[in-house]
Amino acid sequence: MADLKAFAEQLVNLTVKEVNELAQILKDEYGIEPAAAAVVAGPAAAAEAPAEAAVQTAFDVILKEAGGAKLAVVKLVKDLTGLGLKEAKDLVDGAPKEVKTGVTKEEAESLKKQLEEAGAVVEVK
Numbered sequence: 835m836a837d838l839k840a841f842a843e844q845l846v847n848l849t850v851k852e853v854n855e856l857a858q859i860l861k862d863e864y865g866i867e868p869a870a871a872a873v874v875a876g877p878a879a880a881a882e883a884p885a886e887a888a889v890q891t892a893f894d895v896i897l898k899e900a901g902g903a904k905l906a907v908v909k910l911v912k913d914l915t916g917l918g919l920k921e922a923k924d925l926v927d928g929a930p931k932e933v934k935t936g937v938t939k940e941e942a943e944s945l946k947k948q949l950e951e952a953g954a955v956v957e958v959k
Contacts, residue, residue: 893942894935894959900926901953910952
């Protein structure tokens with residue numbers, strides 16, 4: 835029983851790379867498909883990559899630079915954000931700056947497209 839407990843401890847402490855190597859060995863030498871091996875080593879793999887499991891739902895639209903048509907970008911930023919003309923100009927002049935934060939992916943992509951059409955360089959994070 836102590837040997838099985840030690841073996842279980844070794845399995846739990848495998849890295850993702852080691853789990854992949856184990857899965858390949860089980861498939862090549864014993865005919866066990868990797869899906870079956872992933873069930874055995876699943877907790878170790880899940881512990882290695884918790885960030886991949888999280889899905890991003892809020893995005894930030896960042897103006898990197900105004901581009902050649904600065905006036906058009908200022909007007910568009912004013913319309914998109916509801917800022918006054920001076921505040922919109924200050925935002926564009928201070929690039930890189932966030933135009934909007936915490937928006938949906940669809941809204942972020944729409945804002946990016948509109949700003950790029952006006953000549954700005956935009957990034958979505």
